[in-house]
Amino acid sequence: LADFLKNYEIGELLSYKGIAEGVENSNFLLHTTSGSFILTLYEKRVAVDDLPYFLSLMAHLAERGVHCPQPAKNRQGAVYSELAGRPTAIINFLEGMWPRRPTAMQCAGVGEALARMHLAGSDFPLFRKNPLSVDGWRPLFERAANRADNVRAGLSDFIAAELTHLEACWPSDLPVGVIHADLFPDNVFFLGDKLSGL
Numbered sequence: 001l002a003d004f005l006k007n008y009e010i011g012e013l014l015s016y017k018g019i020a021e022g023v024e025n026s027n028f029l030l031h032t033t034s035g036s037f038i039l040t041l042y043e044k045r046v047a048v049d050d051l052p053y054f055l056s057l058m059a060h061l062a063e064r065g066v067h068c069p070q071p072a073k074n075r076q077g078a079v080y081s082e083l084a085g086r087p088t089a090i091i092n093f094l095e096g097m098w099p100r101r102p103t104a105m106q107c108a109g110v111g112e113a114l115a116r117m118h119l120a121g122s123d124f125p126l127f128r129k130n131p132l133s134v135d136g137w138r139p140l141f142e143r144a145a146n147r148a149d150n151v152r153a154g155l156s157d158f159i160a161a162e163l164t165h166l167e168a169c170w171p172s173d174l175p176v177g178v179i180h181a182d183l184f185p186d187n188v189f190f191l192g193d194k195l196s197g198l
Contacts, residue, residue: 096189121178
């Protein structure tokens with residue numbers, strides 16, 4: 001890890017530890033002589049081709065005042081590289097804690113932050129199709145269809161029919177734009193009741 005960090009201008013490694021939160025990737029808190037950072041090793045569910053979109057979006061939003069992580073570029077100017085055979089990025093550390101029981105004031109802060117994010121993302125030049133929109137629902141269902149009737153008799157047929165209806169009737173002219181799409185409490189940080197980042 002210390003050798004890997006020599007390819008970045010974020011100081012020398014002092015310590016690191018794993019972060020338990022998150023189910024998609026392996027995350028580590030790094031302390032260097034320049035500050036604190038998050039190191040993410042992207043696991044197999046993340047498409048490497050999507051990383052430039054996500055990491056460029058973070059930088060774009062941060063430049064427009066949205067409190068979100070910013071990727072560190074390596075000495076070659078890339079926002080991700082490879083470590084332990086996996087694509088890897090380093091982002092700055094956001095101070096704060098995620099609330100276990102969000103208050104109404106904190107929820108209002110999240111709503112404001114999302115509105116700012118949507119506005120700041122309106123001129124983001126890259127596009128990524130949402131893999132969990134209507135086109136992605138049937139493949140998800142098909143992986144669980146044989147177990148649906150264990151939950152409730154007839155559920156598999158009901159879901160299959162509903163999907164057929166949605167696929168035929170889904171509007172093609174809905175507005176599009178940047179959304180968060182992973183907004184869970186552990187992805188939003190607060191210092192007291194003030195949102196410090198998402």
